[in-house]
Amino acid sequence: MTDTAKLRIGTRGSPLALAQAHEVRDKLANAHPELAEEGAIAVTVITTTGDKILDRALSEIGGKGLFTKEIDDALLGGEIDLAVHSMKDVPTVLPDGMILPTILPREDVRDAFISLKYKSFAEMPAGSVIGSASLRRQAMILNKYPDLKVVTFRGNVQTRLRKLSEEQVDATLLAMAGLNRLGQPDIATAPISEDDMLPAVAQGAIGITIREDDAQCKKWLAALHCETSAIRVAAERAALKALDGSCRTPIAALAEFQDDGSLRLRVSIVRPDGSERLDTERMVAKPDIATAMAAGTDAGEELKQRGGPDFITA
């Protein structure tokens, strides 16, 4: 059917990526009658480098765009017309010819604590082992709970639950957003407050990339865009870009609208062993994309300066 489709969506093949792509397909079909017809939208699965390498921490593999490169190529090569991404996995600089016009309404930004034995980090005895492949999560845990141990641990939800029941680790972490989108929020023992563990840049946000000159797609996608989510993500991504760290630098950021309409941005960097953590904050009185990005850039530059070259490894 792909050859007759009016719109071809590219996505990774993980259960979460597919759920996100199907959400986008359904929203587009609901918004536009011409896309609601049978076969009007095709979903194409594209395997990325990040999907192929399952035995190493992503930071060890290195390089930006582990989960996006092959999809970017398919988009620019005209094999697909739009790509659905977890914004957490999208590099801050997009390839030439590509734009990111759409951010969906953001999901829960928090990390989930998952354990069969304990209700929270605070309950875990010294020496307990937490499995995570995320340097940010590892470093944040060690910073707050130096007596706990972290080990590198990847895999989908089912693999992780099996490893937990086999007692390979005492706890693991996943994004609440992913569990919610998979319809499995109960897998979380408890969400971790963003005050206790600041989330990754753009955690819980989905973005859609298209070719720069694709006016038709741009028109279709306008119905799906959430400007407040886009402003929050813009602030966090600007901080990430200014920090100019590699995937070896644990970075966390969260922008949130306050009741008075202002935007509060928090940014943190942590040494991988948890021994030191630097935090900063900005308030934006009248947030739009430009003011949010300016605050993010400023916050990121401050931390880069304070941390110095040995904190932020290139």
Ligand SMILES: NCc1[nH]cc(CCC(=O)O)c1CC(=O)O
């Ligand atoms: N790097 C993998 C990844 N990219 C996005 C999510 C979760 C969903 C989201 O943050 O939107 C995950 C898995 C996880 O961290 O649990």
